[in-house]
Amino acid sequence: MSLMKIPYYPGCSQTGSAREYDMCTRECMAGLGIELLEIDDWSCCGSTPAHTVDHSLAAALSARNLERVEAMGHKRVTTPCPSCLTNLKTAEHRLSRKDFREKTNQLLDRPYEGGVTTKSVLQIIFEDYGVEALKARAVKKLKGLSLAPYYGCIMNRPPEIMRFDHHENPVAMDKIVEALGAEAAPFPLKVECCGAAYGVPRSDVTARLTARLLDAVEDCGADAVVTACPLCHMNLDLRQSQVNRKQRRGFNIPILYITQVIGLALDIAPEKLGMDLHAVDPRPLLKKLEGGE
Amino acid sequence: MEILSMGKSCDATFIEDVKRESGQDPATCYQCGNCTAGCPYTFVYDIPVNQIMRLLQAGQKERILKSKSLWLCATCESCTTRCPQGIDVALIMDVLRHMARREGYAAEKNVKTFYDGFLESVKRHGRVFEMGVAANYNLKTGRFWTGADIAPKALSIGKLDFRPHEIKGRDEVKRIFRRYLQREEAGE
Numbered sequence: 001m002s003l004m005k006i007p008y009y010p011g012c013s014q015t016g017s018a019r020e021y022d023m024c025t026r027e028c029m030a031g032l033g034i035e036l037l038e039i040d041d042w043s044c045c046g047s048t049p050a051h052t053v054d055h056s057l058a059a060a061l062s063a064r065n066l067e068r069v070e071a072m073g074h075k076r077v078t079t080p081c082p083s084c085l086t087n088l089k090t091a092e093h094r095l096s097r098k099d100f101r102e103k104t105n106q107l108l109d110r111p112y113e114g115g116v117t118t119k120s121v122l123q124i125i126f127e128d129y130g131v132e133a134l135k136a137r138a139v140k141k142l143k144g145l146s147l148a149p150y151y152g153c154i155m156n157r158p159p160e161i162m163r164f165d166h167h168e169n170p171v172a173m174d175k176i177v178e179a180l181g182a183e184a185a186p187f188p189l190k191v192e193c194c195g196a197a198y199g200v201p202r203s204d205v206t207a208r209l210t211a212r213l214l215d216a217v218e219d220c221g222a223d224a225v226v227t228a229c230p231l232c233h234m235n236l237d238l239r240q241s242q243v244n245r246k247q248r249r250g251f252n253i254p255i256l257y258i259t260q261v262i263g264l265a266l267d268i269a270p271e272k273l274g275m276d277l278h279a280v281d282p283r284p285l286l287k288k289l290e291g292g293e
Numbered sequence: 294m295e296i297l298s299m300g301k302s303c304d305a306t307f308i309e310d311v312k313r314e315s316g317q318d319p320a321t322c323y324q325c326g327n328c329t330a331g332c333p334y335t336f337v338y339d340i341p342v343n344q345i346m347r348l349l350q351a352g353q354k355e356r357i358l359k360s361k362s363l364w365l366c367a368t369c370e371s372c373t374t375r376c377p378q379g380i381d382v383a384l385i386m387d388v389l390r391h392m393a394r395r396e397g398y399a400a401e402k403n404v405k406t407f408y409d410g411f412l413e414s415v416k417r418h419g420r421v422f423e424m425g426v427a428a429n430y431n432l433k434t435g436r437f438w439t440g441a442d443i444a445p446k447a448l449s450i451g452k453l454d455f456r457p458h459e460i461k462g463r464d465e466v467k468r469i470f471r472r473y474l475q476r477e478e479a480g481e
Contacts, residue, residue: 049408153369193369201403
């Protein structure tokens, strides 16, 4: 397989609360022979707060990064984070309108005229690398593991902008998980919202929505959840104890990143994938893989 | 039941403003209720999203702009994806939130405080500094215990970063915000 090179936009969460997502993404991509070229001096995309204030402000914060991708001589960029993804893609979409582009460029030092395509890391693996190639590369079969694939609300929606997989029943992670020898549990709430950024200002709201997701995970008999979103991960994992307290539950469900799951199949050490950095320790579950129980 | 006197309270300019800023036509909504059926936040909304659409058709500016719902919408895109009329409902909610800000409404003050603090952090460092945002939020809202329950765990697994990641181009990011504020103040 020829070496693929692609500019990489990690996103702020991946330098802080979700640093293990960055670790396992880099390990996983290196394992697949995909070279990530981190954008030099990238800045925040503005996430949810920016678009709730103004669309040209949000687009300018994204465009500064897209312009840097272009300056690297590339036309594509990848990010592991669905919130960054949505901002970069929405900016690109809106910037195709001349009046909006002019309004946005007024805010920037260096104007950006458009032309960079953003894909999630998951999309690169699923579409560009391919499930068959992945299957061939996987040296360790994840037999005996049942995973609930949770996509979250914005990776596939709205379909006109996101243009990846299905907006009601996405299957990319299901297919990857199955190709690696694990079982994709029939999880019904694939695209339901986890409570997003309300964990800080309205943790009661997030706890209720997250409890509903974790109830469904238990109902479908999965051992763990597999996600591709650092905010979903934070709500499901770090806030799981909060959910237990506020919603009177007793969950103890490990939450894995898709790039951790792939990394395991590539036989990368769990610590290198940051699996010791989750609130709910997933390592006892890995014993199941060794047949140790 | 509350009765609205349409003749007196319908603000036609408001409808036009929303149409222009969102590029959507709220008049095509026929109240099927799909948006509300799929909305994960209806349980905390004071006005369900389909009723916001109806109030919008009726030009009920104040009723809408002072609604909590605008600040509890997470832009999860469920309504937009499922609208049979192809209305980008989440985009309309976003535009209504912009208007609420401009008119000084924020029915969920803590959500606004959190968002503002987040952007302040981006403006200052070029990237968001999570610990700084959390500390600023607790200070501004006086809710000093926010996050205290999960902080020890977060600390033990190394999730708390005590130093911001300053980027070289942070002045460039500052200028984006400055130019935006200047434009807003000029009312353009």
